[in-house]
Amino acid sequence: MKIDWAAIGSVFGVSLVVTVGLVTLFTLGIAGLSRRESASTRGESAVAATVGASACFALCAAAVAYGISLIVA
Amino acid sequence: MESFSLILAIVVITALAFDFTNGFHDTANAMATTISTGALKPKVAVAMSAALNLVGAFLSVEVANTISKGLVDETGIRPEVIFAALVGAILWNLLTWLVGLPSSSSHALMGGLIGATVASAGFGAVHGDVLVTKVLLPAVAAPVVAGIAAMAATRLSYRVSRDAHGRAADKGHRAGQIASAGLVSLAHGTNDAQKTMGVITLALIAGGTLAPGSNPPTWVILSAGLAIALGTYIGGWRIIRTMGKGLTELQPQQGFAAQTSAATAILASSHLGFSLSTTHVVSGSVMGAGLGRKGGVVRWSTATRMLVAWVLTLPAAALVGAGAEAVTGLGDWGTALVALFLVASSAAIWKFSRREVVDHTNVNDEEPAGVVTAAIAAVSPPPAAPVTEELTASVPAQASPSTTDSATPASPSAAA
Numbered sequence: 001m002k003i004d005w006a007a008i009g010s011v012f013g014v015s016l017v018v019t020v021g022l023v024t025l026f027t028l029g030i031a032g033l034s035r036r037e038s039a040s041t042r043g044e045s046a047v048a049a050t051v052g053a054s055a056c057f058a059l060c061a062a063a064v065a066y067g068i069s070l071i072v073a
Numbered sequence: 074m075e076s077f078s079l080i081l082a083i084v085v086i087t088a089l090a091f092d093f094t095n096g097f098h099d100t101a102n103a104m105a106t107t108i109s110t111g112a113l114k115p116k117v118a119v120a121m122s123a124a125l126n127l128v129g130a131f132l133s134v135e136v137a138n139t140i141s142k143g144l145v146d147e148t149g150i151r152p153e154v155i156f157a158a159l160v161g162a163i164l165w166n167l168l169t170w171l172v173g174l175p176s177s178s179s180h181a182l183m184g185g186l187i188g189a190t191v192a193s194a195g196f197g198a199v200h201g202d203v204l205v206t207k208v209l210l211p212a213v214a215a216p217v218v219a220g221i222a223a224m225a226a227t228r229l230s231y232r233v234s235r236d237a238h239g240r241a242a243d244k245g246h247r248a249g250q251i252a253s254a255g256l257v258s259l260a261h262g263t264n265d266a267q268k269t270m271g272v273i274t275l276a277l278i279a280g281g282t283l284a285p286g287s288n289p290p291t292w293v294i295l296s297a298g299l300a301i302a303l304g305t306y307i308g309g310w311r312i313i314r315t316m317g318k319g320l321t322e323l324q325p326q327q328g329f330a331a332q333t334s335a336a337t338a339i340l341a342s343s344h345l346g347f348s349l350s351t352t353h354v355v356s357g358s359v360m361g362a363g364l365g366r367k368g369g370v371v372r373w374s375t376a377t378r379m380l381v382a383w384v385l386t387l388p389a390a391a392l393v394g395a396g397a398e399a400v401t402g403l404g405d406w407g408t409a410l411v412a413l414f415l416v417a418s419s420a421a422i423w424k425f426s427r428r429e430v431v432d433h434t435n436v437n438d439e440e441p442a443g444v445v446t447a448a449i450a451a452v453s454p455p456p457a458a459p460v461t462e463e464l465t466a467s468v469p470a471q472a473s474p475s476t477t478d479s480a481t482p483a484s485p486s487a488a489a
Contacts, residue, residue: 003206007345008214014341016222019334023226026329027233030245034234037241060249067256067336070344071263072132 024064029056083412084243087159089300092269094166095178096126096304099265101312102175102335102355103258106328106362108436109317112247112254115308115387115433121251122258123306129262130298134270134288153401153408154189155276160415161185161394167422169382173311173319173431176379177350179268180386183208186272192398212383215338215349216357223358227327227365234326244403246325253332260339261351262301269297286473310431316356318437319375321363331355331362353383 032053039046103125104118113121162178162185183204190198234242270289277283283290289297317323323331335351335358342349356379363371401408410488 003210008210011214011338011342011345011349012218012221014345015218015334015338016225017342019222019226019330019337020229022337023230023330023333024233026249026333027326028246030242030249031234033241033245033486064252064256068259068339070340071129071259 018063022060025056026060029053029060032056078152078280080152080156080195080408081276081280081282084156084159084280085273085296085407087412087415088157088269088273088276089296091159091163091166091272092266092297092300093304093307094163095182095265095269096123096172096301097171097307098136098166098175098178098307098312099261099351100305100308102351103254103332105313105316105355106331106359107250107254107321108313110250110323110325110328111437112250112325112328113119115310115313115436118254119306119308119433121255122261123302125255125258126262126266126305127298127302130266130270130294131303132259132263134267134294146352151193152276152280154193154398155186155272155279156408157189157192157396157397157401157411158182158187159184159272160397160411161188161390161392164393164418165386165390167419169386170309170311171422171426172382173315174465175312175352175356176382176386177212177315177352178206178265179350180212180383181390182268182272184387184390185394187387188394189398190394191391192395193402193410196405208387211342211349212353214361215342215353217237217332218349218357219240219354220357220361220364221340222338223331223361224365225361226330226334227362230326230330231366232371243325246329250325250329250332253329253336256336257332257339257351257355258305260336260343262298264339264343264351266301267450268298269300270294274295308433308435310436311426314431314436314438315375315379315484316359319372319377320359321369321371323359323362324366327362327366327369330365331358334358334361 019060030053032049036046036053039049100122103122104113107113107120108115112221113274160183162181165176165181165184168177187204188200270293273293274287274289276282277290277293278285278287332355335355338354338358339349339351356376360371360376363369397411397414400411403410
């Protein structure tokens with residue numbers, strides 16, 4: 001019997017890194033949106049926050065698209 | 074499809090019935106946290122999950138092929154064996170649903186298959202190393218991997234969003250949770266609908282309708298996809314309640330972290346060649362997310378009951394499968410008897426479940442104290458229940474002189 005420790009290790013590593021990365025990215029996006037919301041209630045604009053949030057969400061969408069391509073393949 | 078014998082038809086129907094129980098047993102995996110955090114209305118959540126399961130069923134045949142080509146020797150298998158395996162898997166799924174415990178449908182299926190194969194062809198026909206590396210090891214690894222990832226992600230997420238409040242933050246977390254739950258549903262469709270496809274294909278090969286090594290035909294893919302989607306839509310509300318409310322109290326942010334970690338672990342593992350049980354992954358990630366929030370608690374009593382169910386799944390389904398196989402071995406009337414037994418006990422379990430209905434209206438209620446004690450009481454019977462089933466099943470099969478001695482001589486004679 002041969003236990004494929006390398007496969008288990010890589011599943012563990014990939015899951016950990018990707019999950020933490022994605023959740024952090026998404027939460028940063030949300031923090032950006034929230035900053036924009038509070039800025040607009042004060043009547044200011046928050047271009048940097050908006051751009052940053054969009055970039056975060058775009059990266060998340062790309063990750064989901066990659067996930068779907070993995071399912072399909 | 075030309076020579077479609079009666080037994081083959083029965084196997085296909087039973088396989089689809091299993092697929093249906095698999096669907097409603099596993100709705101919780103994708104949607105429990107989405108429902109409990111209020112990101113989606115219960116009915117909308119199950120409808121979305123059902124649709125994605127159906128789509129997922131059409132995406133690949135990879136998993137189906139590992140079932141129909143890997144775990145057991147195709148050559149020694151008769152359709153009756155597969156029928157017996159499915160009986161074991163269905164009964165275990167219904168029993169765990171009745172007590173509201175999420176257990177792995179794939180383990181139930183594998184357990185049934187192994188039990189029935191051993192009863193029919195002896196221990197030699199089961200690939201033991203495949204069992205350990207592809208089934209047991211992932212079962213231990215899955216909740217740990219997903220749990221740690223979810224815990225770390227939840228911690229970080231709370232730290233990053235310390236000063237993000239208001240409607241934008243709330244809506245954002247919900248949207249993220251829905252997206253990741255959708256991904257889990259899709260992955261579930263490709264994984265679990267395919268397991269049934271694999272079983273039906275295995276039966277068709279065993280019955281001589283398909284050549285060994287064939288891919289599943291289109292009608293098999295279509296019907297398996299529909300059965301799992303229908304089951305998902307009906308919804309296993311009891312299990313959803315346990316997973317969404319029973320294990321821990323989740324906020325949308327934690328739900329998002331849990332679901333993302335689950336989706337990632339499932340995709341990473343199936344891509345890297347050993348598939349993790351969706352149930353184990355999601356349970357682990359829900360607990361991890363529960364622990365990741367400051368002040369979050371995991372109800373370890375529920376977790377322990379769940380763990381007991383996981384450990385029992387394989388042997389319990391195997392015992393029922395073996396007992397059913399012993400009876401079908403008696404001839405056509407034996408097969409009919411097992412079919413009757415399956416229908417009768419399923420009806421009994423359903424009848425029993427009506428005593429205390431859990432559906433989309435009360436799925437988010439706290440578990441009343443009575444249910445917890447009832448569930449504890451009900452968890453202890455499972456080891457006994459399959460055994461009695463097996464005993465009643467095997468007593469007519471062989472008039473064994475003494476019950477203690479019969480176990481040892483029975484296996485060599487079966488292997489010979």
